[in-house]
Every structure is written in structure tokens, then in C-alpha cells.
Amino acid sequence: MILYRAHLLWSDSLTELRDVKEGGLLVDDSGRIVASGPFAEISRQHVGAAILDLRPHWILPGLIDLHVHLPQYQSVAMDGLELLPWLKTHIFPAEARFADAAFAKAAARKFFGDLLSLGTTTAVVYSTIHQEATDAAFGVAESCGIRCAMGKMMMDQNAPEALSESTETSLHQSAELIQQWHGKADGRLLYALAPRFAPMCSPALMRGVGSLSESTGAYIQTHLAENLAEIAWVKQLFPDCATYTEVYHHHGMLNGRTLLGHGIHLDASERALIRAAGASIVHCPSSNAFLQSGVMPLRRWLNEDLSIGLGTDVAGGPTLSLWNEMAMACTVSKLRSALLEEAEATMEPVEVFHLATRNAARALGLQDRIGGLAVGMDADFLVVDPRQVDPGERAEDAVEHILSRLVYRADPRMVKATYVRGQRCFAQGS
Ligand SMILES: [Zn+2]
Incomplete structure (x- = not known):
């Protein structure tokens, strides 16, 4: 099991975003998300999990x-x-x-x-x-x-x-x-x-x-x-x-x-x-x-x-x-x-x-599988660095503003890694 540490961001509905600033995403060996939420809580409950600290990058669903x-x-x-x-x-x-x-x-x-x-x-x-x-x-x-x-x-x-x-x-x-x-x-x-x-x-x-x-x-x-x-x-x-x-x-x-x-x-x-x-x-x-x-x-x-x-x-x-x-x-x-x-x-x-x-x-009828970062879903996610598309290189800002810059100012350099079912399929520079 690997516990990814990063700011988590996903969509809950057409108008609502969900994010966890000090977030953790725990993925089991089969590539399934077994915990998703505050890092402190998850790391306490799963002491044996290997930790991959991705901060200051963010994790978004693929x-x-x-x-x-x-x-x-x-x-x-x-x-x-x-x-x-x-x-x-x-x-x-x-x-x-x-x-x-x-x-x-x-x-x-x-x-x-x-x-x-x-x-x-x-x-x-x-x-x-x-x-x-x-x-x-x-x-x-x-x-x-x-x-x-x-x-x-x-x-x-x-x-x-x-x-x-x-x-x-x-x-x-x-x-x-x-x-x-x-x-x-x-x-x-x-x-x-x-x-x-x-x-x-x-x-x-x-x-x-x-x-x-x-x-x-x-x-x-x-x-x-x-x-x-x-x-x-x-x-x-x-x-x-x-x-x-x-x-x-x-x-x-x-x-x-x-x-x-x-x-x-x-x-x-x-x-x-x-x-x-x-x-x-x-x-x-x-x-x-x-x-x-x-x-x-x-x-x-x-x-x-x-x-x-x-x-x-x-x-x-x-x-x-x-x-x-x-x-x-x-x-x-x-x-x-x-x-x-x-x-x-x-x-x-x-x-x-x-x-x-x-x-x-x-x-696709796969709403329980992909498209989010919820427990039980497959760990299809990407690691992004929002600072890459921010002329102000801000580490913090309103979540809506950060997502807006990722969308309107998308740049291939902002995607650091891509995971499908817990397997890293792409990593920048490798
Ligand atoms: Zn076509």
C-alpha cells in the first residue's frame, strides 16, 4: 500500500468542487483507493503504509x-x-x-x-x-x-x-x-x-x-x-x-x-x-x-x-x-x-x-470506478503542479482560481505524473 500525500481536488457535481488541502490518498496493491481524506488521519490509521510525499503538487482524478x-x-x-x-x-x-x-x-x-x-x-x-x-x-x-x-x-x-x-x-x-x-x-x-x-x-x-x-x-x-x-x-x-x-x-x-x-x-x-x-x-x-x-x-x-x-x-x-x-x-x-x-x-x-x-x-457506466478520488474507486489520477501555469507562482489561492488557470493556461509541464489503477504510466522527465 502507498499513501500519496498532496492537495486533493476532484469534482462532486456540476457546480461543486471538493478539495483536501493536507490530503492523503491510500492505494492498495491492486490499484484501488482504500482511503481518501486528511493525511494526518489516514497515516494514523495505516501506520505501515509507505508514504510518497508529492507536495507541493496536487492530485486530481484522471x-x-x-x-x-x-x-x-x-x-x-x-x-x-x-x-x-x-x-x-x-x-x-x-x-x-x-x-x-x-x-x-x-x-x-x-x-x-x-x-x-x-x-x-x-x-x-x-x-x-x-x-x-x-x-x-x-x-x-x-x-x-x-x-x-x-x-x-x-x-x-x-x-x-x-x-x-x-x-x-x-x-x-x-x-x-x-x-x-x-x-x-x-x-x-x-x-x-x-x-x-x-x-x-x-x-x-x-x-x-x-x-x-x-x-x-x-x-x-x-x-x-x-x-x-x-x-x-x-x-x-x-x-x-x-x-x-x-x-x-x-x-x-x-x-x-x-x-x-x-x-x-x-x-x-x-x-x-x-x-x-x-x-x-x-x-x-x-x-x-x-x-x-x-x-x-x-x-x-x-x-x-x-x-x-x-x-x-x-x-x-x-x-x-x-x-x-x-x-x-x-x-x-x-x-x-x-x-x-x-x-x-x-x-x-x-x-x-x-x-x-x-x-x-x-x-461509460463507470461512475463507481473512475472520475473521482473516492474510496473504492480505481486509483486513476494525475499529479499536477499548479505553479507551472501561474505567473504569480502562488502556492496558495482559491481552489476555483487554481482550477481555472489549469484549464485556461494548460501547459504540458504542469502534469508531473499520470497513474492508472495505481500504476505510474507517465512521469515527466523519465
Ligand atoms: Zn470523430
Whole structure:
């Protein structure tokens, strides 16, 4: 058992932070938190525990990225196009390179290593259509220690030739990967079926995805209502469905383990379908700005009790940093408020921190496991030095101010170490 000594900070609700200034986090050999609170008390009750004094650094729960594309990492920041032409010009050629499994493995090492270095302990990841590359990426995730839900991309219609697959192959290979990886490493590795989006998925594929999720407990991740040209295309391809969301609902793809990327342009009936299914929306504001897709009305969707987390959506978003994503969620909410005169639109760092931790854990059904620093949870946490982002280098300040600087002034140097299930997976300078 190790007792970590530091200032503890985590989110209790959308508006409430919890912190323990002279804190202690006691982690057992299996990586579970067995005590969390005042250091003096815990050290008295557990005299035999080894102590690791991290002061003046802080301990925060690990960040959870609910939407990111591994094979697109090298294509970040290719500016100038909207979604559909951007996919064709930059992304599909990049994904085709993952036919080479050795290339894929090297890319996965860089990707997961960088995620951990930025404080992301859990990621929900799209791979490419390639089974071998996806298997290799899971292998890298297993050895580097990150927690992830991942799946091979699925697309059996309207896809470029190099990335086309039959419905049967897509479902069969996904089923094999579920068998191999879902629940592996004692539940640290999970499978997330990844039908790209409705235009590239046949009705048979979508139905197959729904039933595979049902029978195996695997997640479903896909894209929804991101871009107006995309939405028009869906209308044209599925004239019998009233809305984009209805396409997924009709084919059995909406359940409590479904993560819907973007969801910018949704009408009330679509939101009702998502809520009724218990599915979650993943807000990706950097990507939405970069590809000129739009600005999701985050505050309104939250007020309607939709389940929402955050995603970097690399390479739609330019960085793997969820810190940047949190800042962007605040910034675009303020712009929305100013431009559309939606007085209530603005979001604050305390709230987006909740979305990136507790709310994201809930979207995954893992709220008892990750996203906080409570007893019984897995010890997924990061060690940060808030002085790195404070021009005043203050050792003390109001907790809200400190969190706000971490969000708005995020700098890779502030993350000193990242732990998943008690294992140190990243340490600065080593
Ligand atoms: Zn995406």
C-alpha cells in the first residue's frame, strides 16, 4: 500500500468542487483507493503504509476523453476544409496507411504515450477498419497501462476503395476483436464498436452493431449531426427516417452504452430519443470550430438532462489535450452567449472539469470506478503542479482560481505524473 500525500481536488457535481488541502490518498496493491481524506488521519490509521510525499503538487482524478481517432493523430491541424472534403482529402489517405500493422503499432505508441503525458487516463478510441492494426493498438494500450475503450472503424458503403469492407467482414472482425479484448486486463481494456457514421453504414451493418452490443456489452461509438452537408446526405440516404438520430434508433444502435460524437444540430424529438435510450453525447468544441461544423448549445443540452462528456476528436481537434478541450468548451459557450444573446450559455471551468471527469465516467457506466478520488474507486489520477501555469507562482489561492488557470493556461509541464489503477504510466522527465 502507498499513501500519496498532496492537495486533493476532484469534482462532486456540476457546480461543486471538493478539495483536501493536507490530503492523503491510500492505494492498495491492486490499484484501488482504500482511503481518501486528511493525511494526518489516514497515516494514523495505516501506520505501515509507505508514504510518497508529492507536495507541493496536487492530485486530481484522471481525465476521460470520450472521442478520439488514433490513426488521425498525424493529420492534426490540416486546415481549410469542412467535414466531408476534409475526410476525403486528409483523413482517408491517413487511415489507409494502417493496413501496415508495424506502422500502426508505432503510431499507437506515440498516441497513447502523448495522451498519458497530458493527464488523460481513459480514452474512447476509433481505430481504422484494419483488424490487425486494431489488435496491435490494443496490445500497446495493454502494455502502456492506459484505460481505453476502442474499436475498429466499420464502414460498408460509400467508403473509399482502400477503406471498404463487406458487412460480414466488418461484423465478423469486430466480433473477434470483442472476444479478444473486451474486459481484458481486468476490465481496463474495453471494446467500443465503431460504425463511422450513417452515410457509410448499411442498415444491415447498423443492426448487426446493435445486436453485438446487446449480446456482448460492448460500447457503440459513432458520429451524429456534426455538419449540415452530412445531415443532408443522411436525409437523402435514409428518406424513411424523420431525423438523423432516428436512423440510429431505427436500426437498434441507441442504448445506454452508446456514445454519440458531436450532436450539434438536433431537434427536440432527437434529444428525446437519446435521453430515452440513456445514450450520451460527446461534445467536441475544438473540432467543431476547426471544421466549421457549428457550436453545440452545451448549456441547453445539459439543462435538458442529456448525458454529456468531452472529446478532443483528434484530428478534427488539433490536440490530444482535454485541458484545451475544457477551455474551448468554456470559450465557445461565451461566444455563443455574446453572439446569440443566450445569456445562460456560458460555462465555467468547474463545470467542464466535471464533464471531463465524473460526467464522462457516468456516460461509460463507470461512475463507481473512475472520475473521482473516492474510496473504492480505481486509483486513476494525475499529479499536477499548479505553479507551472501561474505567473504569480502562488502556492496558495482559491481552489476555483487554481482550477481555472489549469484549464485556461494548460501547459504540458504542469502534469508531473499520470497513474492508472495505481500504476505510474507517465512521469515527466523519465
Ligand atoms: Zn470523430
